[in-house]
Amino acid sequence: MKLNNLVIKNFIRNLNNYALYIFALVFSVALFFSLLTLTLDENTMEEIAASTPMSALFSVGSVTVVIIIILFVMFANMIFIKRRHKELALFQLIGMNRSKIFRILLLENFVIYFGSLIGGVVLGFFISRLLLMLLLKIMRVDMMVEMNFSPTAVLITAGVFVFIFIVLMIQNYVFLKRSSLINMLKLNKTSENTGKPIGKMTIVLGIAGILMIALGYYMSQTMFDRAMENPILLPIYMVAILLLTILGTYFTFKYSVAFILNMSRKSKNGHVNVNDVLSVTSVMFKMRSNAFLLTVIAVITAISITAMTLSYITYYSTDKMLDSRTPYDYTVSHAEDLDFFEDLLTENGHEINRVEKTFMHYNIVRTDENTDIPENENSSMNSGEMGIVVASDAEFDNFNVAQNEAKVTGTIAVLDMFMSFDEGAPVTFTDGQEFERTVEITETMSEGVVPPYLSFGLPTLIIDDAVYQELAENKPEETGGFEMPSELFAFDIIDGDSEEVYELMDQEEHPGFNSRLKEYNEMIQMSGMMAFIVGFLGFAFLLTSGCILYFKQIDECEDEKGSYKVLRKLGFSQGEILKGLALKMIISFGIPLVIGLLHSLFAVKSGWFIFGIEMWTPMLIVMSVYTVLYSIFALMSLVYYRKVVRNSL
Amino acid sequence: MLLKATDIKKSYGNKFNRTEVLKGIDINLNKGEFVSIMGASGSGKTTLLNVLSSIDNVTSGHIYIDNVDFTTLKDKKLADFRKNDLGFIFQDYNLLDTLTVKENIMLPLSIRSMSKSEAETQFKSVAVQLGIEELAQKYPGQISGGQAQRTSAARAFIHQPKIIFADEPTGALDSKSASELLKKLQQLNETLSTSILMVTHDATAASFSHRVIFLKDGQVYTSLSRGEMSQDAYYREILDTQRVLGGVVDEAE
Numbered sequence: 001m002k003l004n005n006l007v008i009k010n011f012i013r014n015l016n017n018y019a020l021y022i023f024a025l026v027f028s029v030a031l032f033f034s035l036l037t038l039t040l041d042e043n044t045m046e047e048i049a050a051s052t053p054m055s056a057l058f059s060v061g062s063v064t065v066v067i068i069i070i071l072f073v074m075f076a077n078m079i080f081i082k083r084r085h086k087e088l089a090l091f092q093l094i095g096m097n098r099s100k101i102f103r104i105l106l107l108e109n110f111v112i113y114f115g116s117l118i119g120g121v122v123l124g125f126f127i128s129r130l131l132l133m134l135l136l137k138i139m140r141v142d143m144m145v146e147m148n149f150s151p152t153a154v155l156i157t158a159g160v161f162v163f164i165f166i167v168l169m170i171q172n173y174v175f176l177k178r179s180s181l182i183n184m185l186k187l188n189k190t191s192e193n194t195g196k197p198i199g200k201m202t203i204v205l206g207i208a209g210i211l212m213i214a215l216g217y218y219m220s221q222t223m224f225d226r227a228m229e230n231p232i233l234l235p236i237y238m239v240a241i242l243l244l245t246i247l248g249t250y251f252t253f254k255y256s257v258a259f260i261l262n263m264s265r266k267s268k269n270g271h272v273n274v275n276d277v278l279s280v281t282s283v284m285f286k287m288r289s290n291a292f293l294l295t296v297i298a299v300i301t302a303i304s305i306t307a308m309t310l311s312y313i314t315y316y317s318t319d320k321m322l323d324s325r326t327p328y329d330y331t332v333s334h335a336e337d338l339d340f341f342e343d344l345l346t347e348n349g350h351e352i353n354r355v356e357k358t359f360m361h362y363n364i365v366r367t368d369e370n371t372d373i374p375e376n377e378n379s380s381m382n383s384g385e386m387g388i389v390v391a392s393d394a395e396f397d398n399f400n401v402a403q404n405e406a407k408v409t410g411t412i413a414v415l416d417m418f419m420s421f422d423e424g425a426p427v428t429f430t431d432g433q434e435f436e437r438t439v440e441i442t443e444t445m446s447e448g449v450v451p452p453y454l455s456f457g458l459p460t461l462i463i464d465d466a467v468y469q470e471l472a473e474n475k476p477e478e479t480g481g482f483e484m485p486s487e488l489f490a491f492d493i494i495d496g497d498s499e500e501v502y503e504l505m506d507q508e509e510h511p512g513f514n515s516r517l518k519e520y521n522e523m524i525q526m527s528g529m530m531a532f533i534v535g536f537l538g539f540a541f542l543l544t545s546g547c548i549l550y551f552k553q554i555d556e557c558e559d560e561k562g563s564y565k566v567l568r569k570l571g572f573s574q575g576e577i578l579k580g581l582a583l584k585m586i587i588s589f590g591i592p593l594v595i596g597l598l599h600s601l602f603a604v605k606s607g608w609f610i611f612g613i614e615m616w617t618p619m620l621i622v623m624s625v626y627t628v629l630y631s632i633f634a635l636m637s638l639v640y641y642r643k644v645v646r647n648s649l
Numbered sequence: 650m651l652l653k654a655t656d657i658k659k660s661y662g663n664k665f666n667r668t669e670v671l672k673g674i675d676i677n678l679n680k681g682e683f684v685s686i687m688g689a690s691g692s693g694k695t696t697l698l699n700v701l702s703s704i705d706n707v708t709s710g711h712i713y714i715d716n717v718d719f720t721t722l723k724d725k726k727l728a729d730f731r732k733n734d735l736g737f738i739f740q741d742y743n744l745l746d747t748l749t750v751k752e753n754i755m756l757p758l759s760i761r762s763m764s765k766s767e768a769e770t771q772f773k774s775v776a777v778q779l780g781i782e783e784l785a786q787k788y789p790g791q792i793s794g795g796q797a798q799r800t801s802a803a804r805a806f807i808h809q810p811k812i813i814f815a816d817e818p819t820g821a822l823d824s825k826s827a828s829e830l831l832k833k834l835q836q837l838n839e840t841l842s843t844s845i846l847m848v849t850h851d852a853t854a855a856s857f858s859h860r861v862i863f864l865k866d867g868q869v870y871t872s873l874s875r876g877e878m879s880q881d882a883y884y885r886e887i888l889d890t891q892r893v894l895g896g897v898v899d900e901a902e
Binding site for chain 2: 005006009010013014086087089090092093094095096097098099100180181182185
């Protein structure tokens with residue numbers, strides 16, 4: 001029996017311990033490789049990423065994936081090498097020197113890494129096809145999916161993994177060099193600073209941590225309002241919020257959790273049951289010593305959920321955004337252009353529906369409620385007034401407004417920062433002199449009737465025709481020689497717009513126009529691509545942080561084997577012990593998740609309106625999907641615990 | 650003289666908070682001698698064993714085995730040293746769960762060039778002497794504590810080292826398995842004339858050895874040789890010394 005045989009046999013018998021690790025590795029390789037294949041595929045890129053910022057997005061994505069993978073693999077490697085200290089120590093005891101042990105580790109890792117590399121590339125090739133189909137579906141592009149196997153992608157992937165391999169070997173070498181034999185033999189006996197009493201400092205810092213997070217949340221909700229008053233505050237606020245929440249998170253894990261769990265423990269006055277032994281008391285100390293790791297996981301979770309939510313909000317809001325910004329299939333600048341296109345399209349068998357509308361810009365009185373723009377001395381507007389677009393309900397058939405009422409159209413969330421119209425609030429028109437007319441807002445909607453380039457991005461108020469005529473009579477003289485736009489020329493294609501119509505119109509000698517279809521394609525492709533990449537990264541984050549928590553649980557499980565044995569000898573049933581362990585899983589996985597979700601909830605709430613129109617639906621969808629996927633890791637840990645508990649007697 | 654240690658000192662901690670565990674110990678061990686180290690908890694007996702067996706470093710002092718001072722050796726030389734001259738038995742057996750009993754025992758042979766048949770003979774001889782040859786194909790999870798410890802002992806003996814270091818080998822065993830193991834150790838000690846240095850807190854275990862060294866607060870307090878005494882008388886002597894030492898007197902029958 002030669003040493004190598006023994007080592008190989010030992011490794012193979014240990015393989016089920018490595019199963020998830022190998023799975024995660026294969027998956028990381030596959031993710032990276034498929035992303036790379038997409039990026040390197042010229043046909044694909046030509047089709048979906050005509051502009052450079054889009055392909056740049058892909059590169060940023062790949063680099064981020066590499067960083068995630070490196071950190072994950074280093075962490076997992078550390079856990080595994082520590083788990084194997086007993087074996088490594090034994091090898092040294094029977095007279096193997098360190099360089100020989102290093103060679104064994106090298107061989108093992110070589111097999112693991114390059115096996116995963118090959119597996120990952122194969123899997124990645126198939127995934128890349130799926131991913132491309134998914135991406136095209138998200139971007140709503142019709143294209144034949146045809147992927148070529150890219151040798152360049154294989155080379156780059158191999159290069160990256162060779163680099164990771166070298167990093168790991170350095171890590172292993174340093175570990176072996178640093179740890180003396182005595183420490184290796186004792187490694188399993190050094191508990192993670194268990195049994196330290198909860199001191200006054202813990203309570204103070206524990207409360208401080210929670211307060212810091214609360215303050216950060218509070219600041220995040222007022223950030224944009226404050227920043228509107230003084231733009232310099234914005235970066236200061238952002239840095240302060242980040243520091244407060246991240247430090248607060250750390251303190252929470254380090255002190256608050258221990259302190260809160262300790263209160264519940266104290267209230268039991270020594271009458272701990274099996275649930276407490278397995279969950280509360282264990283987690284209390286474990287959380288404390290893993291505070292840094294848990295902070296990283298919670299912060300990463302928060303960042304990825306926030307990013308995914310925001311990009312999904314953009315994607316989800318595309319249709320509504322379009323309804324708000326581009327209400328008609330085509331808009332043109334002049335009545336003659338409209339005639340021109342009508343002739344052209346009718347000739348080619350496309351019926352159109354002409355839209356010719358008039359409206360006017362009128363001033364309204366500023367009040368504290370309806371504006372958030374600070375008074376500005378240099379403003380071209382007269383102080384106390386601001387301009388808005390007004391249209392008559394006679395012009396727009398589907399509106400019917402009572403005499404003293406107004407409907408606000410085309411108001412999107414981001415406008416709230418500048419002006420806000422609340423249902424039920426009064427709005428007063430003024431000519432700047434003595435004339436004033438007040439109406440009440442009865443409805444606000446995100447659909448628009450006047451494109452933003454005519455309304456200067458502001459909402460449009462629709463009022464009763466009588467009021468409109470009254471305003472028109474009292475319209476002040478235009479000053480400054482600049483004539484506000486007051487007419488809108490647009491048309492809809494009755495049978496529905498199509499690429500064909502667009503091609504027909506889009507000739508160099510034809511007058512210029514705005515196409516809803518074109519705008520839609522641009523928006524959906526940009527936001528779809530963004531959502532895809534961010535979702536991809538979020539998934540990689542989820543996978544790695546889930547695996548890390550799982551490995552951590554395996555590690556703890558092995559350490560606590562003895563307790564299960566004792567408990568079962570004392571007469572507790574498997575079910576009772578597992579109930580306690582389930583509680584432990586809920587706490588260990590739940591607390592980082594809940595903190596991450598809360599962080600992202602507040603982050604999204606503070607700035608979502610920049611990204612789109614809807615917040616709750618897309619956010620809840622992202623959060624629930626994340627939670628479900630994340631829970632799988634908690635369940636897997638519980639399954640592992642069950643196996644150990646069952647075998648403990 | 651096989652092992653000779655002079656003025657061993659060992660301290661832990663940093664500059665500001667230092668605890669001296671061994672405060673200058675001299676120990677000698679002759680070829681074929683079976684010596685026990687006893688002492689109360691915290692007297693430094695396990696630390697002494699770790700230091701003498703090259704698992705831990707000394708803070709100062711020298712340890713010679715066959716006149717070679719291994720406190721100054723580098724990792725590679727030290728590894729050779731462990732490979733050829735030393736064997737280990739631990740309280741918690743330290744067997745690899747993934748290897749069979751036979752593979753565990755053969756582990757020390759696997760790193761030296763030895764023919765298959767030669768290795769097989771070696772294995773046979775220790776396995777028979779320790780009464781575990783039927784267990785060869787079993788995994789450590791399937792055997793009892795006493796059997797596991799005998800496996801561990803077989804692994805320590807198989808490459809015929811000069812000294813075997815045993816740290817509380819009977820600590821986790823019931824009294825029957827413990828005395829069985831000790832009898833086997835005694836036998837192997839006599840037939841192979843391998844020296845044994847054993848740390849124990851159990852006077853019964855210590856009564857199997859030729860000589861008992863008592864530690865107190867990091868120093869050698871006294872030592873006791875069996876000489877021509879019967880094991881029973883020797884055992885009582887050990888108990889008396891322990892009582893004087895003020896340590897925990899356990900399992901006095």
